Amino acid sequence: MLFKTGLFIFPLLLIACSEEAVLPPMIEVVVDQVVLEPYQPKSEYVGRLQARDDVAIQARVSGYVVSRDFREGQLVEEGDILYRLDASEFDAALAKAKADLAAAQANQANAVRNYSRGRELLPRGAISESEMDDLTAKKLDADARIESAWxxxxxxxxxxxxxxxxxxxxxRIGRxxxxxxxxxxxxxxxxxxxxxxxxxxxxxxxxEAAYVAAMKSRMTEEPDISALRDVEVTLELTTGMVYPEVGRIDxxxxxxxxxxxTLEARAAIPNPHSILVPGQYVKVILQDTNLLEGLFVPQAAVQADQQGSFVLxxxxxxxxxxxxxxxxxxxDFMVRVVKGVEEGEQVIVxxxxxVRPGMVVKVRELPAPAQGQE
Structure with a gap:
C-alpha cells in the first residue's frame, strides 16, 4: 500500500517542478528617444499694466470754471482744451502791465535824453559832477523799470x-x-x-534665480542691453486671450x-486700439527670437518622487x-532636459x-505619427 502511494506522489512532484520552470512573460514597454531639437527660450510672469505718462490736471491760477470742453473717459490729443476759467481779472492785469511798460519806456526815453545832454555839457563846465551823477542814476533807474515792466x-x-x-x-481722460x-x-x-x-x-x-540663469551664458561676454530687443513680449489677459501686439523690454x-x-522689469506694449488699460493684471510671456538647441523628452516619460524628477x-x-x-x-508635449540624459537614449513612455529599475523588458518603439499629422 505504501509503495502504491509513493508511485502516486512521484508524478505530482514532476508536474510541480515543471510548472515552476515556466518563466513569466517579459513585460513590454513603449519607448521614445531623447532628441536634440532647436527651441526658443520662453518664460512667463505675472505683470500689471501701467500708463507711461499719468498726469494730474490742476489749476495754476484761481478762477471760476466757465466751460469744460471734454467728455469724461474720451481720448484727447495733446493741446486740446480741457477747461476754461474766467479770464476777466487776468485780462485787466495784462492791460495794466502793458500800460506800466509804456510809461516805463517813456520815462526811459526822457532819462536817456537828459543823460546824453549831460555828457555834452559836463566837459564845458555847464553842469557839475554831482548833477551828472544824478542824471546817470536816473537813466539806470529807468532801464531797471523797463526790465521790471517787461x-x-x-x-x-x-x-x-x-x-x-x-x-x-x-x-484717455478721467472723471x-x-x-x-x-x-x-x-x-x-x-x-x-x-x-x-x-x-x-x-x-x-x-x-533672482531666473535672472542669473538667463545671464549664465553671457558671463564671459560684454553686457549688451541691445540684446533685449531679441526678446518678444506678449500678454495673456485674464480671460485667456492672447493679446495680438508684440512688445519689447525697455x-x-x-x-x-x-x-x-526679485528684479523689476518693464516692457512697452503697442496699444493702438486702446484695448489695454492701466491697472490690468496680465500674464507676461517672454520669448527669445534666437534659436537654441536642447535635449527633449516626452512629457509622458517624466515622473517625480521625493528625490525629484526622473525618467526610466x-x-x-x-x-x-x-x-x-x-x-x-x-x-507642447515635450520637456527640455538640462541634465540627466543623452541624445538617442530610449525613455519609457x-x-x-x-517596471522597476534593473528589470529586463521587451521594447516596442513609439510609432511615428502618420504623414501630415503631428
Missing part, C-alpha cells in the same frame, strides 16, 4: 494763458472733479487725470529687491535604469507602472 507784462500773459487748461499729452461755476485754484487739487494709452507698459518681477532695475528677491531609460541590454533629470521649460 517782467510784469510777461507774468500777466502767462497767468492769462493759465485760464485755458490744455492737455499736456495724448491719452472731472470740477464743474462749470466752481471756483478752482492751485490749492483745489486735481481737476481730473490724464493717462497715456499707446504704448502701455507692463511691469513684472523676475526672480527697462531692468539696477538692483534686486532685498525683501522679495532602457539600455542596450534591455535593462531598465533610472536617470534623475533636471528639467527646464515645457514646449508607456508601461511605467509595471
Amino acid at each position: 517782467a510784469q507784462m510777461k507774468s500777466a500773459e502767462v497767468n492769462l494763458s493759465y485760464t485755458t487748461i490744455i492737455a499736456p499729452i495724448t491719452g 472731472s472733479i470740477a464743474s462749470v461755476g466752481d471756483l478752482v485754484g492751485p490749492n483745489t487739487g486735481n481737476l481730473t487725470t490724464l493717462v497715456s494709452i499707446d504704448p502701455i507698459e507692463a511691469l513684472f518681477n523676475v526672480s 527697462y531692468f532695475s539696477n538692483r534686486v529687491d532685498q525683501e522679495t528677491g 531609460v532602457v539600455d542596450s541590454n534591455s535593462t531598465v535604469q533610472r536617470h534623475n533629470v533636471e528639467l527646464d521649460q515645457r514646449i 508607456r508601461g511605467l507602472q509595471q
